[in-house]
Amino acid sequence: MSLLLVAPIVIPLATAALGLVVRGPRAHLGLSLVGGAALLASTLALLGQVLRGGTRATQLGTWPAPFGITLVADLLAAVMLAVSSLIGLVILVYSVETIDAERRAHGYYPLLHVLLMGVCGAFLAGDLFNLYVWFEVMLIASFVLLSLGGERAQLEGSVKYVTLNLLASLMFLSAVGLLYGLAGTLNMADLAVKLREAPRPGLLLAPGMLLLGAFGIKAAAFPVFSWLPPAYHTPPIAVSALFSGLLTKVGVYALLRAFTLLFVQDVGFTHGLLAWVAGLTMLTGVLGAAAQMEFRRLLAFHIISQIGYMLMGLALLSAGGLAGAVLYVVHNILAKTNLFLVSGMAARVSGTYDLKALGGLYRSRPLLSVLFLVPAFALAGMPPLSGFFAKLTLVRAGLEQERYVLVGTAVTVSLLTLFSMTKVWSEAFWKEPPEQPAPSGRLPLSLVVPSATLALLTCLLGLFADEALAVGTRLAEELLSHQAYVAAVMGARP
Amino acid sequence: MTLETLLALVIGALYAAGLYMMLRRSVVKLVIGLALLAHASNLLVFTGVGLTRGRAPLVPEEATVPAPGVADPLAQALVLTAIVISFGLLVFTVVLLYRAHQAVGSPDLDAMRSTEE
Amino acid sequence: MTSLIFNSVVRALQPLLLFFSVFLLLSGHHAPGGGFTGGMVAASAFVLYGMATDTAAARRALRVPLPVLMGVGLLLALASGLVSVVSGEPFLTSVWLKFGAGVLGEVELGTPLLFDLGVYLVVMGVTLTFVASLAEE
Secondary structure, three states: OOHHHHHHHHHHHHHHHHHHHOOOHHHHHHHHHHHHHHHHHHHHHHHHHHHHHOOEEEEHHHOOOOOOOEEEEOHHHHHHHHHHHHHHHHHHHHHHHHOOHHHHHOOHHHHHHHHHHHHHHHHHEOEHHHHHHHHHHHHHHHHHHHHOOOOHHHHHHHHHHHHHHHHHHHHHHHHHHHHHHHHOOOEHHHHHHHHHOOOOHHHHHHHHHHHHHHHHHHHOOOOOOOOHHHHHOOOOHHHHHHHHHHHHHHHHHHHHHHHHHHOOOOHHHHHHHHHHHHHHHHHHHHHHHHOOOEHHHHHHHHHHHHHHHHHHHHHHOOHHHHHHHHHHHHHHHHHHHHHHHHHHHHHHHHOOOEOOOOOOHHHHOHHHHHHHHHHHHHHHOOOOOHHHHHHHHHHHHHHHOOOHHHHHHHHHHHHHHHHHHHHHHHHHHHOOOOOOOOOOOOOOHHHHHHHHHHHHHHHHHHHOHHHHHHHHHHHHHHHHOOHHHHHHHHOOOO | OOHHHHHHHHHHHHHHHHHHHHOOOEHHHHHHHHHHHHHHHHHHHHHHOOOOOOOOOOOOOOOOOOOOOOOOHHHHHHHHHHHHHHHHHHHHHHHHHHHHHHHHOOOEHHHOOOOOO | OOOHHHHHHHHHHHHHHHHHHHHHHHHOOOOOOOHHHHHHHHHHHHHHHHHHOOHHHHHHHHOOOHHHHHHHHHHHHHHHHHHHHHOOOOOOOOOEEEEEOHHHOEEEEEHHHHHHHHHHHHHHHHHHHHHHHHHOO
């Protein structure tokens, strides 16, 4: 049934469009939550279908592949869709209490759904040009969400975010133009076959590197991450959490797709380069975080650092490495979004994001402390939480290929992450509060429940690590052999 | 010199000019730079497939495929889409930079660094 | 802007531009034109009107709030894609309806026109939103 493949795009679009037409805050909220829940249900159904029946594909408008618009859901896309729509729903619930009326009146909810549509479309896109279009949809929604409200800090952050992301888009477009000139097709399945038989593989290096640069900027990899820290802490915390969970991961997804399906002609060079990028991304991110005393900025630097682990798995290009990378992406989306949500709650009860001014939360808010510890320990890779198994898989895959420097960096950065999380713990939760009145008021359920849900999933991902790894390995094997993907697209019912 | 070569040079010049403008400190030059880069990328997509002169990709009456040797319509469709997208993004950028300029009170990009530290 | 000449010209031009935009929309399937171009021309009619009077007057002349314009446009485009799903074809497959319409000869109506109408409204709404946000300082 091809409808399930279209649903992750149609549902957010319909929700956003209806959100523009209906009036009244209650109607907006109800519509938005129903849309978010429907999106989650449809992506979970799609994931179930892909887990049972393998890669699914459909051709929009009945144009046969490789012409026309292809939507493909392989296991990677289906997993990403399910996790992303979960984050979407979580953020929608979290927004109920945290987004002010003015932002809501200016189309906050429709924009959020447009962003989700862009993200889902990017995961489903079966050709490079559509991937570009979905990137732009996602981008324009994120531009507006980031600057919505028009505070000075937001505008300044947006200028950097917009400029560098536009540059990335234009690099992407240039690469698309070059690839179309070289291969005469943009359908990724068709490209996968044609690029493997390309008579002059050296020529492919130019579009390959342009794509690496473009997706690298989107993923905030070393050395092109400088747009992220000045921008991510400026909007309301729900928006920061959504961006931290989804946007850079779409860049990582595009890299995973492009450098397993398309550019595997000169693995020594491209993936060797990726290994360097991965190691340096981990290191610069965590070192940047060490200097921060603002909760959200610290977390923003950790986003960068974590991207390095995902790229490490891609650089290894083995079943273990890719499985580790994907596990890491899922774990990181859950844990990182949750940390931002927790920082928002801490700021709500204490009125500040400054770690120096925070304090005493362990005594006054034991529940909040637990909600912080779960994702923080998961991020640092403490067993038995999700991050441990993802890192273990990556390290094991690295040792198999005797990449000792890369593995050493990963382990060191992991320790530094633990140090950084301990710093937050001791500053915000453990130490005596610096002469401030005892925090008052209860935290609304709409803030606690999303965070608790994510914490629970982080624990479950750790407890069922064997099952997760089995899915991850199957997914990685799918990525490593392009035949199933090509067969699903080319054999798709026109 | 063929038209492709000429256009390749034009595209190169546009990229160079666009990047140069983006490296200046003024917000106005930033917008101009981005616009030039967008034009360069669009021209690249257009030129990348090779240029065809005077052979529109129209399917004749009572035929189902166009005659061989016509221009590639897909590249033109791609460029058209890309132009529309870059138009939208540029308009948004102009509005954003205008607001940022008002909030900061200076057209100098170096003045916009309060979120860096 | 208060210029008598400009105001008089705009008053004459606005209906012409709107007619022209509908013409572009309808001719778009077989000839140059289409929803995007039509929407831009329609938007420019209201932009000119706004310049001749003021943005509040232009909003009144439009009658429909801009977000509603965009929302309805998106819904129309979406509906045009879903028509084919009802009959079991993939999303966005064109569905055509042919009928004789007396003096007009044979008329073909299809989902592409509905899609284009959606694009027309969205483009008009987005463009006017951008212009209004710059003009209303």
